[in-house]
Amino acid sequence: MGRNPPIADGFDVGYLMDDGASRRMARRTATQRAKRKASLPANPAKSAPRSKRAAAKRTASTSDDLPDGLRLTHPDKILYPEQGIAKRDLANYLGLVADRMLPFVKDRLLTLVRCPDGNSGSCFYQRHASRGMPPGFHEQDRQKKSTVEAKAYIYIDGKDGLLGTAQLGVLEIHIWGAPVDDIEHPDRIVFDFDSDPSVDFAAVREAALRMRDVLEALRLESFALVTGGKGIHVVAPIQRRHDWATVKAFARAVAERMVADEPDRFVATMRKAKRKGRVFIDYFRNDKTATAIAPYSLRKHPGAPLAWPVTWQQLRKIGSADHFRIGMAASELKKPDPWQGYAKVKQTIRASALKALGL
16 A cells, blocks of 8 residues: 555645754755845846736746636646656646536545655645635534544535645545535445455455445445555445444444455455455445545556546456556546436435344
């Protein structure tokens, strides 16, 4: 999986430095200012008119080929060196998938993976608001919160917020399991299938298909997402009738039942030593502050892979979880929506299902 980036609230890195490092940065900044001052024209009257300089700045920050008139600084900054994918390409991709992606990310708390220097640079998580957030970003209403943290979490409510993530250098969008108006009652159950390196993707795929059948027996329809990393998410939309404790207990019982049936194939514990040669059924994402990668989100991994929804029939033909890449998006979006009907599914965890699992 790689090393996770540190959690931070914004670009301010001053708190990461000791006093000596801060003084060195201050000296470098003073030197750079002096050099810039020395390079100014001797006669300011001969320099470019202010209006022309402002126009040049606007030209560098905006472009006609960006969606919805998005303002983007440094649009040609490279984010994926291997493919030459720039910031403007990220913005255009988000504009392309917005109609499909927004139903899964808007009005839902988010955790963002920001990589301002590209996927080969330093990255960090952000889930709280910071200075300079783009239009369309909002903080969770503190009056409605029942959370262990004092800071309000962030969410977006439309396309401007989604496009604004490109300005922030966001390469991954992770979503919470309940909409922002009531985070105590989830509207989805997520099982994340991952594997030990010794287990090939075919085993992960078969495990996901097995989960589909188990959920179907419990009267729950589910959908498949290849994550753009190593695994597959099986997602079951639910009506918001149960709290997190009930939903997590249900998810755990389902995972443990699969392990009990086939202990040589599956494991449902976080300990890596137990996962050797098995597929890990991660039910731990079914918790209030836990997150899962959003459908259609980019991943920061090399190659610019995508977390992409698929039909169960498509899944059988896919050879890896990072099959879909940013360059494939336009052609894939011309095909029927693989999750068509997701929003119309009206189902809940039935009392009979809880009883069958001993809950």
